[in-house]
Amino acid sequence: MFKHTRHRLRKAIVVIAAVAAAAASAFVFIQPAASHGTATSPPSRQYSCWERWGDDHLNPDMADTDPMCAQAWQANPNTMWNWNGLLREGLQGQHETRIPDNQLCSGGRAEGGRYNSLDAAGAWHTTPLENNFTLHYTDTAVHGGDYYWVYVSKQGYDATTDSLDWADLERVASTGVYEPGEAVDIPVSAPGRTGRHIVYVVWQASHTDQAFYSCSDVWFGEGGPTEEPTDPTGEPTDDPTSDDPTEEPTTGGPAEGLACAASASINSWNTGATVTVTVANTGTRTVNSWMLHWTWANSGVAVSNIWSASHSTMGGMQMAAPVTYNQAIPPGGSVSFGFNVNGSLSTMPAIDCLPS
Template sequence: MYAETPTRRWTLRVITPVMAAIVGLLTLFMSPWSDSASAHGSIVEPASRSYGCWDRWGGDHMNPDMAEEDPMCWQAFQANPNTMWNWMSLFRENLAGNFQGSIPNGKLCSAGDAQGGLATSLDNPGEWTTTDVGSDFSVHLYDTASHGADYFQVYVTRQGFDPTTDALGWDDLELVEETGSYPPAQDITFDVSAPGRSGHHIVYTIWQASHLDQTYFICSDVNFG
């Protein structure tokens, strides 16, 4: 046995908390419903772009197969992984209902750069993975913070819009559902109807939370069969 030097003891005191912090971060990122995710919420069915990428690849985001199997998630992870880790944070505050005046065309899926420019990859057109739906389908909000809702507005892109080539603008959307209020809950599900569509579309959900003037803007890619 060799004697432990003061330098070695100091080094261990520094390294140990650093390693603990790294392990803690990894645990946070890999947890299915982490404390970070519980801070806010998002649409998980049909999956939002950021949530879908995190759900499919959060535990395997360095896998090069993502580039071929899920290219839009790949480009989002390359741009900034925090967009997916913070899949619940696409919100803006104090807009007073002035959504179209606050979020420019082409920036709807990032909520107008809601994460300080980190989420702009969500605005890029391309082959986003879709959820199969019919003309009538359900929208499911997951929110462990249980903010509740003053209302939801659900829009769907008009027939002829191509999410693989076109950046999303307000004129591309048709309002198909506006709900009333919901009390605080971790899960809120409601039904919408969007007939007359086929193929790849974007469902755009606006969730006005009840606890303060905090509004979430969420893109989900769907395939109408």
């Protein structure tokens, strides 16, 4: 059942124990954090591609059997690797006015355009559904949600030839608050639909003004092409009629065995500091890509230059992503990068390490 009580989760700020400001260098261990989340049943476009191809992304069959995932992979592999990070910050709930038409599936070209390929019209793999179904959303960061809005495309909309507009959608479910750690299973009714459709979800996270967006391709009724179906927990199920081009990885679901942590050494002086960050694979599977998120405790600190990584910001959030040669990390391995900052810095704030 939907939640009808509203409790705002106050943002938790974790500060690493301070080291002596006068020291020439400091070492800070950053605790690993979980990734963000997305719709996993029916799966979002990026999660669906990761399910089928994450462990088999070099298979040339992708181009022939799954051309929409193939074009997304060619445009930016991190669309697949970072299936859990499609977010925008600071929209203040104005999703329908600030996310432009034809850009809904990418969240308005979120994250520097990483997810733009998800807006492409075409024959994306579909999940078979009844008109009454349960949508499962995976909040692996345990943020909680102020609300979820669930839309389904109107009968007559053709996702194979037309990128998604707001006018193509009907909002069919609006929830109240979900507390951190609470399972998100939303009953949805979409009567009168047959054939190919899109289920569009807006998740307003509770920890800060972050909104996550997803497009899930589905098929109502008989006769549709299907991908491997998932149960309400997002785990694959056996289906001998599936046209899935690959076998399910023996290592389990996409997130199983994926983990990373970061440590940082700081060489500080009066007006700035040099930070060296090591990203370690603490899981049992290869990390194909990673992203770090953090927020400065002091607004006067700013990255001046960075090497062996890319740096971007979204509101007050700082983000670091790998370059080609340090993107993949084998189990037990690690990679490093560094950056300089202007401003006083003797300790690092908490960093989210997001593996994929």
